[in-house]
Amino acid sequence: MAADFWSPVKLSIEIACVSSVMVLFLGLILGRLMAHKTFKGKAIVETILLLPLVLPPTVVGFLLIVLFGRNSPAGQLIEWIFAQPVMFTWWAAVIASTVVAFPLMYQSSKTGFESVDREIEQAARVDGAGELQLFLLVSIPLAFKAIVSGGILSFARALGEFGATLMFAGNIPGKTQTTPTAIYTAIDSGNMQLAWLWVASMIGISFVMLLSVHVTKR
Template structure:
């Protein structure tokens, strides 16, 4: 019972943590790159970034299979390097969670970057700050709350990811079975006690994270 319960919890936290780190890195880089940018096609680029937020998870999973599956050039390249396909692995679950969680982080930090007074950044440049120092010592501190909020919301989204993960990473106990997929299996097999325990765990974790976000904004 204990092993059956804790394995999906541990996997979910591990996958969501790695996914969260990747989302923060790409969210910060692309959010800063796109903030206050005006160029032809900007709407198209932003639509692509935000698309996973509105697409059905099954569609996201299908597209991931098309891009990273064994019959795709990327999939064959990965298999030749690592001697195994990417699908139905721990990293497949990380990629699926990262893709669906990225829009939350991107939109949050981009909004924060756009809210910064340009005079503050210009003053830092006059004082001799280069691009790296400006970003790390001025931009990041000024947008810290939005970064943390975006990171927590992205972590929560990655933790609860189901559809894309099920299609792309499968539901392999001890390997890719996360809390949402474990709940599905427990419910399907009639094990309501175990399903309720997993439901309570993910609701509790998500509730605490959302409370933290609310306290930060207040």
């Protein structure tokens, strides 16, 4: 029972952690870029970046299969490099979690960077700071609360991802079976005790994550 319980929980946390690192990296770069740039078609680009937030998870999963499936150019390239397809692997779960969690990180970091006083950044430039120094030592510290909030929410979203993961990564015990997909399997097989344990663990982790966001915003 203990092994059956902890395997999906451990896998979910591992996938959410790796996904959060990828989301943080992409969210910071694109958030800063979109906060300070104005160009034709910006609204369309932003809409595309935020689409995973409102699309049904099954639609996201379907699009991932189209983009990274064995018949797609990207899928064939990945299979050629790694000698195996990406679908139904640990990395497929990471990709699915990253896609659905990214909009939360992007929106939070963009809001944080927009709140940074441009005069402070300009003063740093006058003092000789390069763009990378400005980004790392001025912009990020000033937008830190928004970035941390976005990171926590993204982690919680990646941890709870179900639909896209089920379609793209499958539900393979010990390999791609995360806690949400394990709950689905447990209910389907009538194992309500195990399902309740997983549900309680997800509620507990999610509660701590949301509480951390409120504490960070103070």
